[in-house]
Amino acid sequence: MEEKNTKKEKKKPSKKSEFEFCKVCRFHHDQGPRHKYFPRHKDLLSAFLNRFRSKIADVRFFLKNPIFLRPQEESQNRVWCVFCDEDIVELGSSFACSKAINHFASSEHRKNIKQFLWKHGPSMDCVDDFQISDADVAKWVRKCTALGNKDASSCRGQLSGTSSDIHNKLEFEKVQTHYISPNDLNDVKPLLYNTNEYQISHSGVTHYGSHLNVDASHLPPGVIGMTSTSSSHSSDSIGNVHSGAPPPWLNPNDANIFSGQLSQTDMTRVQEKIPVKTSKLNPHRVGAAWAERRKIEMEMEKRGLAVDSNTDADWLPNFGRVWQSGTRKDSRKEFDKEKRKLVVKTESISTESEERRVVKTESISMESEEPVQIQPYVSKRARKEKSGD
Amino acid sequence: MESVLLPTLTKKEEIDRIINNTIDKVLVLRFGRTSDENCLLLDDILEKSARDVSKFATVALVDVDSDQVQVYVNYFDITLFPSTVFFFNAHHMKLDSGTADHTKWVGKFHEKQDFIDVVEVIFRGAMKGKMIVHCPLPPERIPKYQLLYKDV
Numbered sequence: 455m456e457e458k459n460t461k462k463e464k465k466k467p468s469k470k471s472e473f474e475f476c477k478v479c480r481f482h483h484d485q486g487p488r489h490k491y492f493p494r495h496k497d498l499l500s501a502f503l504n505r506f507r508s509k510i511a512d513v514r515f516f517l518k519n520p521i522f523l524r525p526q527e528e529s530q531n532r533v534w535c536v537f538c539d540e541d542i543v544e545l546g547s548s549f550a551c552s553k554a555i556n557h558f559a560s561s562e563h564r565k566n567i568k569q570f571l572w573k574h575g576p577s578m579d580c581v582d583d584f585q586i587s588d589a590d591v592a593k594w595v596r597k598c599t600a601l602g603n604k605d606a607s608s609c610r611g612q613l614s615g616t617s618s619d620i621h622n623k624l625e626f627e628k629v630q631t632h633y634i635s636p637n638d639l640n641d642v643k644p645l646l647y648n649t650n651e652y653q654i655s656h657s658g659v660t661h662y663g664s665h666l667n668v669d670a671s672h673l674p675p676g677v678i679g680m681t682s683t684s685s686s687h688s689s690d691s692i693g694n695v696h697s698g699a700p701p702p703w704l705n706p707n708d709a710n711i712f713s714g715q716l717s718q719t720d721m722t723r724v725q726e727k728i729p730v731k732t733s734k735l736n737p738h739r740v741g742a743a744w745a746e747r748r749k750i751e752m753e754m755e756k757r758g759l760a761v762d763s764n765t766d767a768d769w770l771p772n773f774g775r776v777w778q779s780g781t782r783k784d785s786r787k788e789f790d791k792e793k794r795k796l797v798v799k800t801e802s803i804s805t806e807s808e809e810r811r812v813v814k815t816e817s818i819s820m821e822s823e824e825p826v827q828i829q830p831y832v833s834k835r836a837r838k839e840k841s842g843d
Numbered sequence: 844m845e846s847v848l849l850p851t852l853t854k855k856e857e858i859d860r861i862i863n864n865t866i867d868k869v870l871v872l873r874f875g876r877t878s879d880e881n882c883l884l885l886d887d888i889l890e891k892s893a894r895d896v897s898k899f900a901t902v903a904l905v906d907v908d909s910d911q912v913q914v915y916v917n918y919f920d921i922t923l924f925p926s927t928v929f930f931f932n933a934h935h936m937k938l939d940s941g942t943a944d945h946t947k948w949v950g951k952f953h954e955k956q957d958f959i960d961v962v963e964v965i966f967r968g969a970m971k972g973k974m975i976v977h978c979p980l981p982p983e984r985i986p987k988y989q990l991l992y993k994d995v
Contacts, residue, residue: 735867740969741932745866748933752864767855771862773935774974776920776946776990782935789918831943831990 477536478502478574490574499575506536507583513558516551517590520598523550537566537584549598558586849890849902853909861903862933869900869936869966874907874916875925882925885951892955899966923949923988929962931969938965940978943990950986957984 471486478499483489490499513533523531523544531544533554542554557563564585571578693699736742770786778785832840852858852872862870873889875882886904893902907916907924915921919928927948929936937945938961952958960979968976978985 736970736972738972739867739932740936740972740974741934744934745932748863748866752866769859770914770918771930771933771935773918774937774946775918776944792917793914833943 476574495574502536503575503580503583509533510558510584513551513554514586516549517555517586517594520594520601521550522601523547523552535563535566537570538563548602552598555586555591555594558584559588559591849886849893849904851904851906852912853906854911855914858903858905858912858915861901862930865901865930866932868931869896869962869969870930871900871902871962872928872930873902873904873925874912874919874921874928875904876906876908879924881951885925885927888952888955888958892958895955896959896962900962919947920944921947922991925949925951929965931965934969934974936965936969937975938978939975940980940985941982942985942988945975949988953980953984 471484473482473484474486475482476489476495479489479495485492489495527550528544528547531550533542533551534540535542535557538557542557544551544553547553564581567581567584568578571581695701739745770789772782773785774782775785775789778788850857850861852861858872861872871889873882873885875885877883877886889902889904896902905912905915907913907921919926921928928946929938929948935946938948939945940948942949948961952961957980964976964979968974
């Protein structure tokens with residue numbers, strides 16, 4: 455018995471380690487190093503790493519296709535590195551994701567990846583997925599320099615003398631952010647970038663100009679790439695604003711493609727977001743049958759077909775009168791009766807004497823009818839309550 | 844003084860036509876005279892809210908001084924002015940506002956929103972098949988009046 459107890463005690467792995475926070479699962483646990491083998495943690499880890507893989511993929515795009523970064527887009531071009539727990543902001547960088555590329559190629563980042571995977575992940579296979587090799591970085595740097603040189607030379611050829619400030623700024627130095635203060639709004643500022651420059655935004659990329667090295671296949675998702683690349687290719691031969699060429703949206707080929715694509719996208723968007731309104735109204739609504747009949751009559755009238763108009767001089771709508779109880783048909787009958795009596799009386803009076811005029815028709819009807827018992831008005835609810843009591 | 848936005852009806856045929864042509868919308872008929880102060884206040888509110896309710900209601904004014912309209916004044920038992928009667932698909936809609944007369948709204952509205960709320964409630968009730976609806980306004984905003992049977 456004692457041996458069994460000791461065995462049981464040995465078996466109990468009462469290793470309750472201190473509470474620690476799991477970055478992947480986003481909760482505190484006291485499971486210690488065993489936590490990373492739990493199936494829930496494994497699932498969350500794979501999702502976590504996939505998310506970061508997509509971010510790295512975006513950075514790799516800019517690695518293969520270096521693009522100038524405008525100061526306005528600096529704030530949008532930022533990446534959070536989950537392994538190093540730091541935000542990489544492209545302050546003062548001239549090319550998109552340049553700091554991110556340098557960071558992902560650094561040895562410190564490599565070290566942090568290994569540490570992360572050792573702590574959270576069972577396998578260390580995927581280290582290379584999250585870092586950029588030095589060879590790739592070197593290629594990228596060469597591409598950037600080539601890009602910068604080409605751009606500077608093209609600027610000198612096309613721009614006029616008044617834009618000497620632009621010549622200076624467009625060289626491969628870092629462009630300082632130029633904030634337009636409200637006082638300067640009246641002054642005309644020189645362009646920071648040539649109109650041939652790529653205008654980049656994270657949400658959508660539109661490329662204008664003749665310096666595209668990008669193939670359509672390399673464009674990231676969510677980019678209106680297909681149309682823009684075609685437009686840029688066409689502008690290669692046609693020209694640009696400075697050469698007096700027509701804008702790409704007036705180009706008939708592009709206009710067709712553009713409008714066609716847009717209309718398709720618009721249609722899909724509309725179909726997704728706005729549900730199609732059903733024209734079927736509630737068949738039990740008040741006067742539904744009348745409404746349907748009337749619609750048919752109106753359509754026939756529009757077509758020019760003769761319709762039997764039910765709007766006689768004596769037609770009156772369905773109405774429940776104040777002092778009548780019963781159905782609305784009863785109140786209508788009663789009104790017709792009153793009307794007939796009134797007509798008869800007026801005719802008889804007019805034949806007797808033209809000067810006598812009956813002002814109050816109610817008084818005549820009062821005389822001919824039985825004396826009415828005047829009672830105060832009691833609402834239906836009050837009557838019910840009284841009867842209930 | 845004719846409203847720019849709201850049609851003023853002086854003949855029975857006009858009233859019949861507007862009742863017959865208003866389909867799947869609430870028809871608000873105001874019976875009153877332009878010389879009456881309360882009527883003018885009500886008209887002001889109706890004109891201002893006509894556009895807001897235009898998708899589910901049509902508003903029209905009826906001049907009670909016209910001879911041809913007297914048949915409707917008698918039929919609807921209108922003794923106090925201004926009175927507002929509601930229709931939906933040529934069927935009269937009743938409004939229980941705690942007053943003696945459920946067949947119409949007597950008096951003016953406190954503000955634009957009150958009128959819009961009332962019309963909305965009538966529309967919702969009508970679309971559900973109800974011919975009488977409860978007034979959504981608090982009692983202090985409902986004009987009080989004494990309803991006399993044949994001036995007694």
